[in-house]
Amino acid sequence: MNIFGNTNYDITGKRKIAMLFSSILIITAIVAIFIRGFNFGLDFTGGTVIVVHFDEAVELEDVRTQLSDANYGDAVVKNFGSSRDIEITLPPIEEFTETATESPDSPQTGTDEAKLSNVILDILQEYDASARISKADFVGSQVGDELVEKGSLALLYAIFGILIYVTIRFEWRFSLGAIAALVHDVIIVSGVFAIWQVEFDLTVLAALLAVIGYSLNDTIVVFDRIRENFLSGRKADTETIINTSINQTLARTVVTSLTTMLVLFALYFFGGDLINSFAFALIVGVMVGTYSSIFVASTATMALGVSREDLIPVAKEGGNLDHIP
Template identity: 50%
Template sequence: MSEQKIINFMGQRKIAATFSLLLLLLSIGSLAVKGLNFGLDFTGGTLVEVNYSVAEPLQNVRNTLEKSGYNGAVVVNFGSDTDVLVRLPHGQSDQLGAEIIAALSQDVNGAIELRRVEFVGPQVGDELKEQGGLAMLMALGLVMLYVAMRFQLKFSVGAVSALIHDVIVTLGVFSILQIDFDLTVLAAVLAVIGYSLNDTIVVSDRIRENFIKIRKATPIEVINISLTETLARTIVTSLTTVLVLVALFVFGGEMIHSFALALLVGVVIGTYSSIYVASNVLLAMDISKEDLIPPAKEAAEIDDLP
């Protein structure tokens, strides 16, 4: 049985580092200049749910609202083709629901029923921003603590660097494209942290094992061997996840469009970062056998194993 061919991943580490740096600079620059296009969950506004007796094309609903002066309305189906959710960046008004129904009734055949009207104030939006940011920071902090305890401090820094890389690039995509950033997207970003961490830990575990087993190899050789051994698992996991997310993005409807996009970007960039970003950081921090080889007694016991 022939030996597995080792791929020289780390031979391209300088190119990968340059690529990552460009992605980060582009994302941070866009976030600083354009910022995120926060949805009503964060900025405040009014949510109106209406029911049509006969399904109405969403573009017709948008056009009708624009003619009536309700610019910037987000219109999506909610549950079925006859249930429509309208999000408006307008203040609270007791008559707003009736006004929306009156406006929509002008260009439609059939009956329209008002289901509910909800108002999200800017104070609630500010609180969501603060809590969302704290949730993300807490997740990264707990990840760093766990990896440091489970592996070693240098692995912890590498893993968190990869996660920060993934989060910034994902946010950068939403900033560049100015896609609405709401609570579903925030949930997707937190899910990306979990997905990327899982892949990074699998690779880190194999690197640690090989540092102990392959005593005469250089750090670059150990990392290349470890990445090659885990490549098949990484590809299968990422590919199956991407296929599901593409299906959700294309056929899932507008309600989860942004959610699927955030996960799709995060999974793709997370797969890349688990191979190059985390490993690059390990080499930059001069990871060595001495960092991972167990004490002499434990090492002797390992050597004595058949």
Template identity: 50%
Template sequence: MQLLNLDSKVINFMSIRRYSGILSILLVIAALGSFATKGLNWGLDFTGGSLIEVSFEKSADLRKIRSVMDEIGFGDATVQNFGSSKEVLIRLAPQKKSVDEANGEKITSAMIGDVIMEALQEMDSTATKRRIEFVGPSVGDELRDQGGLAMLTALICILIYVALRFEWRFALGSVSALAHDVLITLGLFSVLGIEFDLTVLAAILAVIGYSLNDTIVVSDRIRENFRKLREGSPEEIINISLTQTLNRTMITSITTALVLIALLVVGGELIKGFATALLFGVVIGTYSSIYVASSIALSLGISKEDLMPTVIEKEGEDQDQLMP
């Protein structure tokens, strides 16, 4: 099978790399702008506090629930629907004051759920506690710092690996693509206000792994074609390599996306953030492998000479050639 066939159809991916570059820059700027203005909707895992999920037989009156929370001393509580109009999620910041200061009674974290449920059941006897979680503020800060450190460490390790495995131009392209994917995915969560918790952080790290795997496959094919094809400019060889890996990339992305769509639709609210982050990450990761990693390597002047294997001369080889 010939790698370069005049009759074969090659998609000219690199012909629009400037437009894709502009699109990527605009998306990254939009993500950074959202971070600066809205920030991320940090979940309980990072902020600390209490989370209570309550179900009702009929649609819950959020305004009435907020009024009840204010009456028992939790006026700063966040009350919102969770999955359906009958499910309510109540989030509380870490409590420093007692609930009933008049009686001098201090309420511990373990007692908060009982206090709130008692008040809600007085309002509506059908109120049922589904789950309750408590996270201390110091634990939340530690998780946030360690999560950011985990992503930074992953990017540095990937930079070193790709630089040693391929070439420094590919390394810069790969890390730029990964940073591009992470920033835009986080920007989506910031714009939509989706809660960012530990499951979403796990999805972000999975996106890094998925995008890297796709980029490594593309980079390996580009290096192989640079060594095998004697004719063609770097741009043409990259287009050939991307076309050859397109079927594999699309099949992998589509099958992964089908599973994630199923999780998003029927997986419930607890896994919604994870599925959303990973589904969007698969799409943006496939895009970045083509139009970020490869485009940056091409813009940095990658050539055949950079990817040819180094020939090591054996000691005494020249003398052997001179002997009759």
């Protein structure tokens, strides 16, 4: 049952308004990316993340003050799942100068990162003796730079592969329309992260790749219906056929997006800090992807001049006489 009934919205008729709206969003996103930049997480910048557990709830401001007094004022302190667990992020260190006094029985190892985590623990135990480290991770700055490079290449490879796939399955105008929608989605989602300075880590990069796949799936459904309507022999003009096709798939597009959003909101509110950025990226991506599959992909394809003739193989003149000697 189609809960939307037999819709007949003039979607293609609003394409100029949609293109203006998309242009404003893209320009805003690009300006934000260049001016504000991304709040890269540890995966990309390198550094040390230490998760400390306390027996009782602690005040983050007290912990920040304790670390600042010990010359670690650049540490980022936030709760990690509960008020009794905190996550401390420290920038990369080139040379580590130990600020705590070591005893002969100290468990510290010879590496700077291990020493750093133990020094931080010593500082926090002066504030609360129940403090203990539950996790400590270190990523070198060189590894972070490599991840940025490989992550960018992954996005480019995905878009290039989609370009080839859609060209083979449909027609080159459809492929460019699909790519326009995907680039539109990635830029806007990235811009949202730049504007609100949400932490950008590897999970967000994975979310961007997932957004590309989700948006493409919606776009392919619409393109399939456009092709069917083109080949069905209807004599309507291109704009009418594309508008009809979008309306015929509108219920499926919207219902799929709404059910996906229910899961993503559950992940965002109840999944914890570890997947918070991932869920946020997907929430924004699904909303933008749904919009682009309705207004951007098909509109871009129509602007490139696609027509029924482009999808019908050209009949070879006299081809039905080839069997005659």
